[in-house]
Amino acid sequence: MSVNAFISSALASSRVFIALVSPDYIASRYCYEKEFEEALKLAEAGSLNIVPVILEPCDWLSSPFSQFLALPKDGKPISEFTNSNVAYLDVVTGLRRVITAAAERSSARPGGDAAVTAGRRPRIKQEFDSIQKSDFADKAFEVIRFYFKNSCEELSRIEDLKAKFEHMNDGAFTCTVVNRGVKGGQEAHITVRNSKGKNSFGDISYVYQPYAGDNSSNGAIRVSSDDYNLFLSMGYHHIGRESKLDAQQTAEALWLDFVRQAGIE
Structure with missing residues (x-):
């Protein structure tokens, strides 16, 4: 198989192009005019998600890349970051979001790409009982x-950044992040609990402290529903954030708020 045929075959079977x-x-001429x-x-x-990762300043906004969401955030070139680790973390987080979404769309379409043109399944109204909501929260x-366990492992591979994930029990975990790239070091801590509504702290609660008990909370994640779906909403200082979130979106939002406290954007 020729190189051209191999690349064409690989693209045809891919879901994400970085x-x-x-x-x-x-x-x-080859990368831009043929492959891209x-x-x-x-x-x-x-059938394919394109993700431009901007390495260096260039006129990408005048190219077809401008129609896609670029990484790092706002298309800022990695070479312009004072701490390139911050840029790479943003890229990793963004790519995980794209890949997860692509996988979910694929798994939700029985029969693969042929299902893209199929009609939508009818939506049926329903009422969700307490057991369904509890299972959804679990x-x-x-x-x-x-998400936090994997993110801690990824973060620890970056120079000047260290993260530790600890399983406390079946319903709680705690994480610590240290940003050694900041003078004197900057730390962030969080404890997340499957609180099941205890003390009016929501279905899932979190505290920006290590090994925090179940009698305090800085924020709450609640299971809510409409006529068709269960979803999550975040309260307290997340007021104003998108109210209907899935578990992956909630994990990402909570993780980003957590690491910002260590000076990681």
Whole structure:
């Protein structure tokens, strides 16, 4: 198989295309004019997600890349970050969000891409009982726990950043992040509990302290519902944030608030 055929085959079977954008990439006849053009056709057909990662300053806003959400945040080139670790963390977080969303869309479509053109399944109104809401909260807590554990492991691979995840019990975990890139070091702590509404702290509560007990809370995550779905909402200092979240979105929002306290944006 030729290189061209191999790349075409790989693109056709992919769900995410990550373009490492720089002046050299845009100037490359093969990378930009052939590889990216083929990826662009797949993206227009709805079968591929394109994620530009901006490595160096370049005129990417005048290119087709401008129609996609670039990383790091706001398309700021990685080379312009004072601490490149902050940039890479933003890229990792953004890519995880894209990949997770792509996987969820794929798994939600029986029969694969052929299902893209199929009609929507009818929505049926229903009422959710306390057991369903409790089960939903339990599953959401496990998603949040898994997200924090993996994120701590990823963060610890970055120079000047250290993170520790600790399992306290089946319904609680605690994390600590240390940013050694800040003079004197900057730390952040959090304890997250599957509180099940205890002390009016919501279904899941969190405290920005290590090993915090179950008698305090800085924020609450509650299970709510409409006529069709269960979802999560975040309270206290998250007032004003999007109110209908799934477990993955909630985990991301909570993680970002947590690491900001260590000076990580």
